[in-house]
Amino acid sequence: MFLKSLLRRGTLPLLAGAALLLAGCQDEPRRLPILGERDVRANPNGGPADTIFATVPAFRAHDQNGKLLTNQSLAGQVYLTDFFFATCPGICPKMNGELLKVYQKFGQTPGLHFVSFTIDPDHDTTAVLHDYAQRLGAPAEANWRFVRTSKDSVFALARGLFTAAMPDKAAPGGFAHNGTFALVDGRGHVRGLYDSLDPKEVARLQEELPLLLAEAQESRKKS
Amino acid sequence: MPRPPLIVRWLAPALAAGLALLPGCFTNKQHQGERLYAQHCAGCHGEQGQGLGTLIPPLAGSDYLAGHRAQLGCIIRQGLRGPIVVNGVRYNQQMLGVQDTATHRHLSPAQITNLLNYIEGHWGNRPGPAGPRTIAETQAQLRACGER
Numbered sequence: 001m002f003l004k005s006l007l008r009r010g011t012l013p014l015l016a017g018a019a020l021l022l023a024g025c026q027d028e029p030r031r032l033p034i035l036g037e038r039d040v041r042a043n044p045n046g047g048p049a050d051t052i053f054a055t056v057p058a059f060r061a062h063d064q065n066g067k068l069l070t071n072q073s074l075a076g077q078v079y080l081t082d083f084f085f086a087t088c089p090g091i092c093p094k095m096n097g098e099l100l101k102v103y104q105k106f107g108q109t110p111g112l113h114f115v116s117f118t119i120d121p122d123h124d125t126t127a128v129l130h131d132y133a134q135r136l137g138a139p140a141e142a143n144w145r146f147v148r149t150s151k152d153s154v155f156a157l158a159r160g161l162f163t164a165a166m167p168d169k170a171a172p173g174g175f176a177h178n179g180t181f182a183l184v185d186g187r188g189h190v191r192g193l194y195d196s197l198d199p200k201e202v203a204r205l206q207e208e209l210p211l212l213l214a215e216a217q218e219s220r221k222k223s
Numbered sequence: 224m225p226r227p228p229l230i231v232r233w234l235a236p237a238l239a240a241g242l243a244l245l246p247g248c249f250t251n252k253q254h255q256g257e258r259l260y261a262q263h264c265a266g267c268h269g270e271q272g273q274g275l276g277t278l279i280p281p282l283a284g285s286d287y288l289a290g291h292r293a294q295l296g297c298i299i300r301q302g303l304r305g306p307i308v309v310n311g312v313r314y315n316q317q318m319l320g321v322q323d324t325a326t327h328r329h330l331s332p333a334q335i336t337n338l339l340n341y342i343e344g345h346w347g348n349r350p351g352p353a354g355p356r357t358i359a360e361t362q363a364q365l366r367a368c369g370e371r
Contacts, residue, residue: 089302089318093278093279132278
């Protein structure tokens with residue numbers, strides 16, 4: 001249900017609005033909310049209940065250079081994701097073009113990674129991904145990984161990252177999907193969702209990304 | 224996740240449709256080409272027609288554009304697929320025919336004419352010796368590829 005309603009336009013701004021309102025109540029440096037389902041478990045010892053937040057589903061993927069990428073290898077790192085396919089005649093060029101702009105601004109930040117998942121792993125082999133990354137202008141050997149994993153895994157991942165993506169014969173290129181960017185923290189919690197096709201949303205991402213990077217730096221200092 | 228109230232779900236599309244209709248009432252032909260470009264092409268070909276890396280070919284200074292004047296009407300209508308070479312770089316992608324995404328209607332011959340005159344007269348592009356396009360020229364191009 002949640003995913004369906006996400007597909008409907010207007011949900012992202014609503015979420016964003018809610019996040020803004022929430023943030024307004026705090027005096028501390030603004031913290032991005034944790035998005036998604038949560039589970040409150042009673043504490044058997046009678047203390048305060050624990051809140052368990054949803055995390056990104058586990059995945060094993062390979063990037064444009066054949067290197068393995070998993071959620072463990074990204075533990076402790078902030079990352080930004082999107083879903084695309086190389087032959088996408090629809091929104092992908094615009095979406096990855098926007099991600100490229102964000103990359104050009106923030107790509108050099110230590111502890112920040114960019115991950116673009118192909119939703120067409122049958123076609124998008126390592127070689128195709130390599131060519132795509134190069135054509136897009138993403139620097140080689142960089143922290144922007146164009147990755148493929150199994151079909152099942154990538155659609156489960158898309159759901160976990162609040163991105164609508166599914167095979168659809170009627171859609172341009174054979175897949176229906178939207179252009180969501182998801183911002184994930186070092187513990188695998190989704191902290192921000194942005195519609196890449198809306199310049200205001202991309203601007204919001206550029207405002208919020210430093211907040212999460214600061215928080216990540218803070219928690220690295222503590223540990 | 225609370226769904227937006229019914230009234231919002233109905234009003235928003237209605238409003239959007241209303242807004243989409245509005246420009247039709249106050250058509251500013253001079254800027255129609257620029258508007259159509261921003262609406263339908265800039266997302267891929269860039270605000271200045273610069274393209275996107277070597278994934279999407281440029282329209283600014285494109286030798287392909289200059290050399291295919293007679294095909295451009297049909298390219299906008301029907302799209303383009305398969306290998307092409309633009310300014311020495313090979314592209315093998317697919318571009319869909321351009322529709323108005325709100326109405327799923329084709330761009331009219333007049334719209335295509337304004338759009339192409341804008342592209343062929345900006346970012347260093349010059350209309351060929353034949354000068355700016357006329358709607359009649361676009362209509363003839365479209366007929367030649369079975370379009371109207």
